[in-house]
Amino acid sequence: MQLSIIAGARPNFMKIAPLIRPLKDVGFATKIIHSGQHYDQKMSQTFFDELNIPHPDLNLGVGSGSHIWQISEVMRRLETEFTENPPAAVVVVGDVNSTLAAALTAVKLGIPVAHVESGLRSFDRAMPEEINRIMTDAISDWLFTSEPSAQTNLEREGVPAERIHFVGNVMIDTLLSHRKQAQALHSSRELGCGDKDYVVLTLHRPSNVDDPERLESILKAVHDISEDYPVLFPIHPRTRGQLQKFGFAERHDLNGYRMVEPQGYHSMLSLMDGARFVLTDSGGMQEETTALGVPCLTLRENTERPSTIESGSNQLVGWRTDDILAAVGRIKSSPDRSSQIPEKWDGKTSTRIAEILHRDLA
Ligand code: UD1
Numbered sequence: 001m002q003l004s005i006i007a008g009a010r011p012n013f014m015k016i017a018p019l020i021r022p023l024k025d026v027g028f029a030t031k032i033i034h035s036g037q038h039y040d041q042k043m044s045q046t047f048f049d050e051l052n053i054p055h056p057d058l059n060l061g062v063g064s065g066s067h068i069w070q071i072s073e074v075m076r077r078l079e080t081e082f083t084e085n086p087p088a089a090v091v092v093v094g095d096v097n098s099t100l101a102a103a104l105t106a107v108k109l110g111i112p113v114a115h116v117e118s119g120l121r122s123f124d125r126a127m128p129e130e131i132n133r134i135m136t137d138a139i140s141d142w143l144f145t146s147e148p149s150a151q152t153n154l155e156r157e158g159v160p161a162e163r164i165h166f167v168g169n170v171m172i173d174t175l176l177s178h179r180k181q182a183q184a185l186h187s188s189r190e191l192g193c194g195d196k197d198y199v200v201l202t203l204h205r206p207s208n209v210d211d212p213e214r215l216e217s218i219l220k221a222v223h224d225i226s227e228d229y230p231v232l233f234p235i236h237p238r239t240r241g242q243l244q245k246f247g248f249a250e251r252h253d254l255n256g257y258r259m260v261e262p263q264g265y266h267s268m269l270s271l272m273d274g275a276r277f278v279l280t281d282s283g284g285m286q287e288e289t290t291a292l293g294v295p296c297l298t299l300r301e302n303t304e305r306p307s308t309i310e311s312g313s314n315q316l317v318g319w320r321t322d323d324i325l326a327a328v329g330r331i332k333s334s335p336d337r338s339s340q341i342p343e344k345w346d347g348k349t350s351t352r353i354a355e356i357l358h359r360d361l362a
Contacts, residue, residue, distance in 0.1 A: 001027070001028055001029065001088045001361060001362065002028065002029040002030070002031055002085075002087045002088055003023060003028045003029070003030050003031070003087055003088060003089050003090070003091055003357070004030075004031045004032075004033055004081075004082070004085075004087040004089075004090050004091070005019065005020070005023075005030055005031065005032050005033065005090075005091045006033050006035065006078075006090060006091065006092050006093075006098060006099070006102035007032070007033075007034055007035070007056075007093065007098070008034065008035035008036070008037035008038065008062075008074070008096055008097070008098025008099070009037045009038045009043075009094075009096040009097075009098060010038050010043050010044065010047065010262075011094055011096065011282075011283070011284045012093050012094050012096060012098070012099070013044070013047035013048065013051060013053065013265075014047065014051060014171050014174040014175075014265060014284070015093035015094055015116060015117065015170045015171055015174075016032070016053065016091075016093055017047075017051035017052070017053050017174050018170055018173035018174050018177070018349070018350040019091065019093075019116070019170060019350045019353065019354070020032070020053065020054065021350075022350045022351045022353070022354035022355075023091075023350075023353075023354045023357070025354065026354045026355065026357075026358035026362075027358065027362065028088075028354075028357070028358070028361075031057045031058070031085070031087065032053070032054060032055075032056045032057050032058075033056060033057065033058045033059075033060065033078070033081065033102075034056035034058070034059040034060065035059075035060045035062050035074045035078075035098035035101070035102070036059050036060050036061040036062045036063055037062060037063075037064075037070060037074070037096065037097060037098045039061075039063055039064075040237065040262070042261060042262040042263075042264070043237070043262060046264040046265070047264070047265055050178075050264050050265045050266055051174065051178070051265055058081060060073075060074060060077040060078065060081075062074050062077065062098075067097055067128055070097045070098075070101070071097050071100060071101045071104075072101075074097070074098055074101035074102065074105075075101045075104060075105045078101065078102055078105040078106075079105055079109070082105060082106060082109050082111060083109065086109070086111060087111060088111075088112075088361055089106075089111065089112045089113065089114055089141075089142075089357065089361060090102060090103070090106040090111055090112070090113050090114070091113075091114045091116065091357075092113060092114070092115055092116070092136060092140075093115075093116040093117055093170070094116075094117050095117070095120070095129040095130075095132045095133045095136070095283075096129070096132065097128070097132065099115075099132055099136055100131075100132040100135050100136050103115065103135075103136045103139055103140060104135070104139065107139045112141040112142075113136075113139060113140045113141055113142075114140065114141065114142040114144065114353075114357060115136050115137060115140035115142065115143055115144065116144045116170055116353060117144070117145075117146055117169075117170065117171075118133075118136075118137050118140065118143035118144055118145050118150060118154065118164075119133075119137060119143060119145045119149070119150025119151060119153045119154040119164070120133055120146070120147075120149070120150055120153070120283075120304035120305060121133065121134075121149075121150075121153045121304050122302045122303060122304040123302060124301075124302050126207065127205075127207070128206070129283070129304075130304070133304070134157075137154060137157070137159065138157070138159075140163070141163060142163060142165060142356065142357065142360070143159060143163050143164045143165065144165050144167045144353050144356075145164060145165065145166050145167065146167075146168060146169040146170075146287075146307075146344075146345075146349075147169070147305065147306070147307040147342055147343075148166070148307070148343070149306050149307065150164075150166075151164055151166055165352075165353075165356055166344065167344065167349050167352040167353050167356070168343070168344030168345055168346060168348065168349035168352065169287060169342070169344070169345045169349055170349045170350055170353070171284060171287060171288070172287065172288075172291050172345040172346075172347065172349070173347050173348070173349050173350050174265075175269065175288055175291050175292075176291070176346075176347040177347065178265065178266060178269060179269065179273070179292075181266055182265075182266040182267075182269035182270040182273065183270060183273060185266055185267060185270040186270065186274075187263070187266075187267040187270040187271050187274075188232070188270070188271055188274045188275075191230075191232060191258070191260065192230075193230050193232065193274075195274050196274065196275070196276050197229065197230075197276060198229050198230045198231070198232055198274075198275060198276060199225060199229045199230070199231045199232070199275060199276055199277055199278070199279060200231075200232050200233075200234075200271050200272055200275045200278045200279070200280075201222060201231050201232065201233045201257055201278075201279045201280070202233070202234060202236070202278075202279075202280045202281070202282050202285060203215075203218065203233075203236070203239050203280070203281055203299065204236035204238055204239050204281065204282070205281040205300070207281075207300070208281050208299060208300075208319060209238065209239045209242045210242065212246045212248075214319040215242065215243075215246065215248065216246075216248065216254060217319050217320055217321050218299055218319050218321075218324065219248060219254040219255070219256075219257075220253065220254065220321045221321045221324035221325050221328075222254075222256050222257050222279070223253055223254060223255070223256035224256070224321070224325055225256065225279075225324075225325075225328055226256030226257065227256075228332070229276055230258055231256055231257045231258060231279075232257070232258055232260055232271060233257035233258060233259045233260065234260050234261065234262050234263045234268065234271075235259050235260070235261070235262065236262065237262070240259075269288070272285065272288055272289060272292055272294055273292050273294065275294055276295075276331075277294065277295040277296065277297060277328075277331050278294055278295070278296045278297070279296075279297050279299060279324070280296065280297075280298060280299065281298065281299040281300050283303075283304065283305060286298055286303060286305050286308040286314050287305055287308055287345075289308075289313055289314065290307070290308040290311050290313045290314060290339050290341070290342065290345075291341060291345060293313060293339050294313065295313055295315075295331050296308070296313055296314045296315070297315055297317045297324065297327050297328070297331075298314055298315065298316050298317060299317060299318065299319055299324070300316060300318065300319075301316060301318050301319075302316065303316060307342040308342075310342075311339045311340045311341065311342055312339040312340060313339030315327055
């Protein structure tokens with residue numbers, strides 16, 4: 001019995017990686033389909049190599065475009081694939097455009113859908129991912145959740161309880177199985193930084209990097225922080241473009257950071273693990289810092305991952321310079337905060353998912 005597993009963008013790759021072995025162990029054949037949403041070596045292939053993900057059986061090669069174009073193009077190309085080679089079910093992960101496109105194509109063709117990392121809600125519909133999450137969950141048959149808030153959200157939206165499975169966090173399966181290898185890299189040393197003596201910054205959300213006022217306000221705070229700690233900034237391609245476009249790259253008062261290329265999985269994990277704190281607008285890094293016990297200041301006003309705040313490692317700081325700096329002050333004056341690990345973030349999530357799919361499909 002064959003399952004098609006869809007991945008398209010960087011945050012998908014660490015979520016599909018741990019699923020493949022347990023799905024095979026319970027007897028499924030797996031077909032990996034890459035939509036091509038992310039295509040740079042450093043945004044895609046590096047992760048397949050480092051996480052030992054088998055080469056995709058099919059790459060749809062869609063590339064960049066408007067969201068509507070990207071979603072419809074993935075759907076058009078997947079229709080051909082699913083019609084010619086219908087799988088028993090389609091597995092989608094996360095909340096990117098490729099996730100929604102694959103789920104919608106499958107359901108229109110009568111193929112059941114399993115959504116991994118279901119039920120997360122920021123309640124901010126201006127976020128493209130929020131629309132992708134709501135839509136994907138509404139049409140999925142198995143809703144695999146990573147934290148208790150997801151169950152509440154899905155029940156509120158009327159999803160029948162028997163479809164919801166609280167299994168934990170697949171991304172933490174990957175983190176736990178690669179942490180030692182990552183630590184051995186000591187990536188910060190190569191960049192001339194000592195342990196717990198630097199900050200890691202990532203920024204790519206449209207709400208931050210497409211709005212010059214917000215981007216400027218965040219970069220002013222970064223400039224201030226850089227007087228105490230080097231700020232390592234692995235740069236997303238779209239952010240690099242925006243810094244050029246707004247003329248911020250040349251502004252002395254806005255470039256306290258040390259820009260580095262997008263990092264591979266191990267190197268990024270190593271950098272986060274050794275950081276004094278992390279400053280980010282990423283969803284996944286809020287969870288990874290929680291698992292690592294590293295303080296995280298999230299440059300957003302909401303999060304779809306409240307367990308990272310309840311566990312004590314994550315704080316929402318928005319985009320205003322003063323708010324960011326006030327939170328940095330609190331971190332500096334308090335001893336290292338250790339966080340609690342949320343329930344079922346134990347490295348066994350993929351096995352739970354494989355067992356449920358096997359029980360229901362085999
Ligand atoms: C996507 C996801 C976002 C996720 C992020 C992680 C959606 C709606 N968004 O956002 O949830 O957090 O990935 O990176 O699916 N680009 C390249 N090379 C690449 C990929 C992108 O240069 O390999 C540039 C292109 O200019 C492209 C832009 O980045 O237009 C944005 O890429 P896109 O995939 O549309 O969205 P992300 O911002 O990466």
